[in-house]
Amino acid sequence: MKKKRSLLTRLSESISGFFSHFINGDGITKASYVVMGLGCLLRKQLVRGFCYLLIQVLFIWYMLSTGINNIIGLKTLGVNAQGQVWDEVNQIYRYTKGDNSMLMLLFGVLAVFVVIGFLFIYAASVKNAYENEQLLKVNKTPSDFNADVKRMFNEKFHVTILTPPILMVFLFTLLPLVFMILIAFTNFDKNHQPPGNLFTWVGLENFSAALYNDPVKSHTFLSLFIWTLVWAVFATFLNYIFGMILAIMINKKGIRLKKFWRTIFVTTIAVPQFVSLMLMSKLLHDQGAINVLFKNLGWIEDFIPFLSDPFLAKVTVIVVNLWVGMPYTMLITSGILMNIPADLYESARIDGAGPVTQFLKITMPYMLFVTTPYLITQFIGNINNFNVIYLLSGGGPLSLNYFQAGNTDLLVTWLYKLTVNEQNYSMASTIGIIIFIICSFFTLVVFNKTSSAQKEEEFQ
Amino acid sequence: MIRSQKTRTALGNTIIHIILGIMSFIWLIPIGFLLLASFRKEAGAYTSYILPKGYTLDNYTKLFTETSLFNYPRWFLNTLFVAVVSCIVTTILVLLTAYALSRMRFRLRRPLMNFIMVLGMFPGFMSMIAVYHILKAFGLTQSLWALILVYSGGAAMGYYIAKGFFDTIPKSIDESAMLDGATKSQIFWKITLPLSKPVVIYTVLTSFIAPWVDFIFVSVIMKDNYQNYTIALGLYQMISRENIYQYFTRFCAGAVLIAIPITILFIYMQKYYVSGITGGSVKG
Numbered sequence: 001m002k003k004k005r006s007l008l009t010r011l012s013e014s015i016s017g018f019f020s021h022f023i024n025g026d027g028i029t030k031a032s033y034v035v036m037g038l039g040c041l042l043r044k045q046l047v048r049g050f051c052y053l054l055i056q057v058l059f060i061w062y063m064l065s066t067g068i069n070n071i072i073g074l075k076t077l078g079v080n081a082q083g084q085v086w087d088e089v090n091q092i093y094r095y096t097k098g099d100n101s102m103l104m105l106l107f108g109v110l111a112v113f114v115v116i117g118f119l120f121i122y123a124a125s126v127k128n129a130y131e132n133e134q135l136l137k138v139n140k141t142p143s144d145f146n147a148d149v150k151r152m153f154n155e156k157f158h159v160t161i162l163t164p165p166i167l168m169v170f171l172f173t174l175l176p177l178v179f180m181i182l183i184a185f186t187n188f189d190k191n192h193q194p195p196g197n198l199f200t201w202v203g204l205e206n207f208s209a210a211l212y213n214d215p216v217k218s219h220t221f222l223s224l225f226i227w228t229l230v231w232a233v234f235a236t237f238l239n240y241i242f243g244m245i246l247a248i249m250i251n252k253k254g255i256r257l258k259k260f261w262r263t264i265f266v267t268t269i270a271v272p273q274f275v276s277l278m279l280m281s282k283l284l285h286d287q288g289a290i291n292v293l294f295k296n297l298g299w300i301e302d303f304i305p306f307l308s309d310p311f312l313a314k315v316t317v318i319v320v321n322l323w324v325g326m327p328y329t330m331l332i333t334s335g336i337l338m339n340i341p342a343d344l345y346e347s348a349r350i351d352g353a354g355p356v357t358q359f360l361k362i363t364m365p366y367m368l369f370v371t372t373p374y375l376i377t378q379f380i381g382n383i384n385n386f387n388v389i390y391l392l393s394g395g396g397p398l399s400l401n402y403f404q405a406g407n408t409d410l411l412v413t414w415l416y417k418l419t420v421n422e423q424n425y426s427m428a429s430t431i432g433i434i435i436f437i438i439c440s441f442f443t444l445v446v447f448n449k450t451s452s453a454q455k456e457e458e459f460q
Numbered sequence: 461m462i463r464s465q466k467t468r469t470a471l472g473n474t475i476i477h478i479i480l481g482i483m484s485f486i487w488l489i490p491i492g493f494l495l496l497a498s499f500r501k502e503a504g505a506y507t508s509y510i511l512p513k514g515y516t517l518d519n520y521t522k523l524f525t526e527t528s529l530f531n532y533p534r535w536f537l538n539t540l541f542v543a544v545v546s547c548i549v550t551t552i553l554v555l556l557t558a559y560a561l562s563r564m565r566f567r568l569r570r571p572l573m574n575f576i577m578v579l580g581m582f583p584g585f586m587s588m589i590a591v592y593h594i595l596k597a598f599g600l601t602q603s604l605w606a607l608i609l610v611y612s613g614g615a616a617m618g619y620y621i622a623k624g625f626f627d628t629i630p631k632s633i634d635e636s637a638m639l640d641g642a643t644k645s646q647i648f649w650k651i652t653l654p655l656s657k658p659v660v661i662y663t664v665l666t667s668f669i670a671p672w673v674d675f676i677f678v679s680v681i682m683k684d685n686y687q688n689y690t691i692a693l694g695l696y697q698m699i700s701r702e703n704i705y706q707y708f709t710r711f712c713a714g715a716v717l718i719a720i721p722i723t724i725l726f727i728y729m730q731k732y733y734v735s736g737i738t739g740g741s742v743k744g
Binding site: 007153155157159160165169173174176180246254263264266267268270271274276288289293296332335384412415416428435440 | 715
């Protein structure tokens with residue numbers, strides 16, 4: 001809370017500074033509000049001043065050539081669809097160039113970002129001009145270009161090294177994300193594919209459709225939402241507990257070939273998931289090897305519908321996920337388990353506690369205390385566990401009651417299917433935003449809890 | 461009394477050995493099946509028996525000789541190229557971000573970290589369609605460079621583990637270097653990096669492995685450009701509905717060939733993996 005306010009006050013300070021600098025500044029400073037970089041050029045910061053000036057010229061050129069149109073385009077997302085006109089002379093249909101809602105949205109968002117970025121640079125240049133004026137008043141010279149470059153590798157080193165990563169994140173994560181978030185408020189689906197058809201803003205229609213308005217979609221959403229949570233709880237906690245038991249068994253005193261056992265289990269997770277999981281789906285197929293094996297052994301008459309029965313498929317994916325996840329937990333918890341003070345167990349044994357009591361009363365509380373953040377990431381990871389579901393069951397068996405989804409589909413795999421198979425981008429984005437809300441809700445709740453837990457006495 | 465306790469622990473250990481044995485067997489079933497199928501002579505994904513009727517090496521050799529439909533060697537080189545380049549770019553970006561956020565104190569540090577955390581909570585491939593169109597604007601779709609950009613584009617967001625490691629390097633080392641007149645840049649290259657070998661190795665390996673196992677982004681970016689497929693997507697094509705009967709055993713052979721190096725790399729880096737995850741989690 002405190003952090004947030006300080007950020008806000010800083011923002012308001014720089015805004016009030018923007019105006020007061022104009023009032024207090026001299027002629028050159030005032031002029032740099034119109035011509036960027038003037039306060040640097042006339043005050044011995046040539047390179048810096050030229051950069052500011054260049055940025056301003058480029059910005060004006062960009063805005064006049066396309067930027068303004070791009071931003072205006074955001075309002076309508078295009079009015080003229082691509083059309084066909086009969087060409088009498090050549091006896092063919094010619095396509096007339098229409099608007100493309102998607103590109104208009106993309107470039108519009110980009111233009112907004114450019115404007116915001118420019119405003120920041122503009123504010124910085126004005127502040128710079130004012131500071132130069134103040135420095136000269138007390139007979140100090142503003143730092144020249146060489147000094148600036150040196151600072152980039154010392155005090156300002158973080159600016160230098162953070163610029164490339166952040167530019168990449170901006171271009172390949174933030175920009176696409178903002179674009180897709182906006183898509184959730186449009187009707188961009190199969191019937192509105194530019195350039196043939198245009199899409200437009202529809203407000204919260206997609207959200208209301210997903211949550212209550214559209215009977216099929218909202219039913220699908222609710223069912224998949226519940227299943228996603230059930231799946232995440234089972235997948236996280238079963239893996240956690242059984243993986244820990246596995247680790248305890250391997251690390252127990254008197255067990256031989258510890259390294260051998262560990263390597264076997266690690267090997268199974270080292271095999272790429274798309275290989276092992278797709279293989280699993282073939283093994284568990286109605287005519288797959290496991291059914292064949294059971295039949296040959298005479299254990300069953302008819303095949304077991306591991307992945308084709310709605311309920312059994314859910315059990316199967318959870319069980320197979322144990323196969324995937326237990327070795328991970330084993331790997332991660334081994335080290336922490338060995339850190340549990342041995343005398344805790346010693347005294348428990350003297351008090352007559354069996355292995356089960358020891359596990360429940362000593363191991364579990366200790367591990368839960370240490371690995372809560374790991375558990376949260378696991379839980380969130382399981383809500384978004386695309387690989388296991390998609391590769392194993394493909395979301396199937398399909399259900400006619402659902403909108404483009406199967407019985408074991410999670411919200412994420414539904415999102416994927418809506419995007420790739422259905423091209424229902426607006427619905428997919430809506431689901432994505434809802435998943436985001438769910439994930440951040442759980443993170444916030446648990447982080448608040450753990451931060452209060454951390455203030456308590458250390459364990460033991 | 462003592463004796464009975466001894467026999468009890470011995471009995472307990474035997475039971476645990478047996479349980480571990482059975483579990484190992486269950487855990488190894490898919491891998492065993494993969495190996496068997498990769499040497500199987502008869503085609504087909506589903507057989508009415510478990511052990512193959514005949515064994516052959518054809519599945520392996522045909523991967524490299526019959527390349528008209530499924531160009532395995534080409535896919536292998538594609539993946540290797542993407543993996544090497546994106547692993548270099550990713551490692552640089554991750555280390556730079558982690559160093560700045562761990563060692564430097566600046567005004568936007570906290571907001572930036574929170575911002576990255578919030579960004580990370582959106583499902584990753586929600587934005588892949590938009591990424592596709594951004595790449596299209598650059599004229600890069602269906603090329604390997606596009607793939608490299610996608611794999612290393614969000615790299616900075618995975619800075620946590622490296623930051624956790626940098627946090628453990630005592631600040632006093634930096635300070636004494638600074639007293640000797642070293643700049644922040646020199647400290648990073650000459651002091652922090654050489655001390656951070658484990659986390660550098662971890663970052664290199666994880667980013668090297670990613671292109672070998674991902675097929676979601678490749679499928680969105682490459683569409684039908686078979687020549688530029690990576691191994692994972694190519695193998696995935698082999699067991700599509702119309703190909704699975706003929707190519708299943710060859711799929712298994714191809715999978716074995718890439719699973720071996722990845723398994724070795726993973727076993728090699730498991731201790732870095734563990735210290736990365738737990739190191740971050742213990743501190744929260």
